[in-house]
Amino acid sequence: MQTILIVEDNKAYQELYSEFFLEKKYRVIQAFTGDEGMKKLIHHNPDVLILDLAIPGLSGRSLLMEIKRHNKNLPVFIVSGRVGMQSDPEIELCSQVKGFFEKPVPMDKLLEEIIKVVPQIPTETPLENKGWIGKKIQGCTIAECIGRGGTGVVYKAKRGKIDVVIKILYLNKSHAPNGQEAEQNHTETVEFDDTEERIARFQREGKILTQIAHPNIISLYDAGLLEGDTYFIIMEYFDGHGLDILLDKERRIPLKEAINIVEQIAEGMLAAHKKDLIQRDLKPSNILYNRQAKCLKIIDFGSARAIKVEQTLTQQGYVVGTPLYMSPEQCLGSALDHRSDIYSLGVIFFQLITGALPFIKDGAMQILFAHVYEAFEWPPQYRYLAPLGIQNMIYKMLDKSKDKRYPSMFDFLQDLKKIKQEIPS
Template identity: 30%
Template sequence: MPAPRVLGGRYEVGSLLGRGGMAEVHVARDTRLGRMVAVKLLRSDLARDPSFQARFRREAQAAAGLNHPSIVAVYDTGADTTVEPGGGRVELPWIVMEYVEGRTLRDMLRTDHPLAIEECLSITEGILNGLEYSHRMGIVHRDIKPANVMITPAGEIKVMDFGIARAVSDSSATLTQTSAVMGTAQYLSPEQARGEQVDSRSDLYSTGCLLYEILTGRPPFTGDAPVAVAYQHVSEQPRPPSALAPQIPPAVDHVVLMALSKDREHRYQSAADFADDLRRAVEGRPLRGASFATQTFAAAPPTAATTVTPPVAVPVSPPTGALPRVSDGDPPYEEEPTRRRWPWVLLIVALVLGIGGVGTALLNNNDDGSGGGEQTSSAPATVEVPDLANSSQADAEQQLTALGLTSTVTQQADDTVADGNVISTNPEPGAQVTVGSKVTVLVSSGSNSAVVPDVSGKTQEEARAALTAVGLSVGDVTTGDSPTVDKGEVISTDPAAQASVPKGSAVALTIASGKVTVPDVTGKPLADAVKQLRDLGLSTNSTETTVPTDADPGTVVTQDVSPDSSVDVRTLVNLTVAPDRTATESPTSSPTDSPTASASPSSSPTSSGSQTGAVGTPTGDGNGQ
């Protein structure tokens, strides 16, 4: 049997877990830590590009800094040198990740759809929790899709492939390549489709596409070719989800349409805002966002299926029940017959972009006063942005509205500003802005730090619950010896209890093994030996040796458990001790008729010069120590 392939001198590569357009994923064993991991190996044809390798390593290192329960952790990265059939050598990058048992959301949709609305929203909220953390750490995923979301048997949500998607986005891959990028066209944001720079709001658009699919059974846009789908993301409006699944309530329609706004300024500005409206939709409370969704879809002719009612006006009842299965062929929503129209789509895209450029130039000319149009003689009214620091969000929005300004709220963790209060504004206080301008209000979402709780003496499950309750997660789990902590309970944490760490940090646990190492106590006074063993949680018993010894009286001669042995706590160690009285010899009485000699029961007539030795009898300490 061939020896297993070993990466980095420690990862034994096992069976194949899955293949993608870019990589293979294998289960592996970390021989150093004794745990199972997943190893992703990049395809050899992509690995030949040195610039891609550099981006791959850089992004993998960035992803390795993400520690959150909703993100598949990246443990390590490296490269393995392989020899090609022609004799050439190539560096094949690999990434070691957390091994997660479960199945992807893509597999779940194939077998379990339809899902209950509450389950759809719960899955999406789990994804948004991971994105909120990654965005706060400066990492944009760029490839949110059902295949990159794992669901564990316990129902935990894990977002995968951080970093790799970033590296692919930075590479020369395009929509025309037959690679993994093509498969993600259904979840591309409009700015990604236009080739513009993306930010965290692009992930929120992709999450909106994912939510649309798990609610209705299909993505918001489909087409014959990736470029056709990309064109729809840029220029077409999706139908409300309730048009495909009538049981979806208006509030959920609003949340989805808000996330799918073409203009990123009109989407949710953070994953936390998106998740908050999801919870409000489930609980039947008025939504805080989704104000732009109504405006965005107002251009479409109102119908019974597409009319959107502002969610703040009428709170909705919490959604219940499972969604009906919707297929592409179910009337009255039958898709158009498949035909090859993507070459025309390319032409249309080029025309739209060209016309848009001309229109923009004309507008700029008119704005500069060179278009011959009528000029106004008065400047627009301006107001001063007020100082809203430490005001509540509601007060800040009221003040801005009173001044004729609109507000966009974003959230950020802050250790100095109370939860729900304003940190800062953009533009800054004192700036002169035109009436009707938008002011971005940065609101504190609370402290970003957490205090590590004292979980010593708790079981691993109890410790995990206590850490999760304060926004922390469990990191590496190791075992250690302790005479005072029962087997399976926590001895210590790293960082230590009461330490202040960023929320989302992983805390390593040391769990009691229930064993201790027996020391060598031979040659020590009995009292010292007994104390040393009992301090380790061991029991002792001692007896005096019957074998002649030169050891000092009262010292340990032997122990029945070998030194350096690992034994269970409370194991009995038997000690033998040199007697307090050494053996002595005394001459017998002379063979005379003296009364003393004849009266001694131990004396007997012997031949002249014979002796009887008297030896002390050893006894145990009788205390059963």
């Protein structure tokens, strides 16, 4: 598997690049500053470098000059929000630079240019099976692999007669199972080389789930350290699929069902908010839904934080979330509270009803800009899909000012339950 190092300080773009190249079977290494990029360049010896010149710390231009001196064979692709960067004589004369792309970057074209310089090597499936199938963890017998990422694996297991899910994080990635057990359901994720961040996210999810007990939030049974370098979380197994899969299949959901879904999400998030916890990454793929049983569970609290901690971290410039569902204050890297989750739920509500998103743009940066500066308007062609009362609720949820949104999930639920009674089954 070939390695791409992406040196880019914008988290939204990092997510965009990573998701695209992981799907194309590349290994992705992320760096958010020039200094971090230099360290990872030396440590990982990547096959390709994607570089934004406007990065903090060691400048992109300085990093490029270091590469010119020490790694003459590394192909570099420059991405920039500035027009005319390719005219810079210092950059133009650097033989490693194989292409220039202005943001928003056309990903297929970027891949095409990368393959011209570094042809893809087919990924081989390792024959050795180092998996956990049949083994026991805390009284749970592992039955099958149901998902896998760059540094962890998700298993279905039995705890007596009860089905559970075991998430395993490997601090030493060489210990991660890589055999046939994961082939059918393999879902590659970005490899974060910052071990401390991976551990913190994993531990945070476990800690948060112990604080919330609610029918619409996945339950935690156990968590801990295993064999010195392997963390585990044992969670409730829920027979459902991501809400995003249903949306991909059907595009939009009948109004009454959409209201029931949003009501359950709001009930679960209200329980989290009562513990002063905000989700920060509420989106359809983080919601498991069983359509037959008409019930759902919110999952993946690895991005969630206590409100006081969140306000401290955002002062240091952290931005977390998925651009399509991020609140304006989240896009700006400002301090968040529960009203940010209300905005994200408003995006989901609109998407469930219409099959569209409030802001449809060509790139991540344009989406972030729209969340912050463009007024939301309910498209005329979708007005027949929801009564005016529902439309007004979503307008309120998607207000740019958090002070003009619902003050709490409780207040939102009060309005939702009232209007639900007025809608025929």
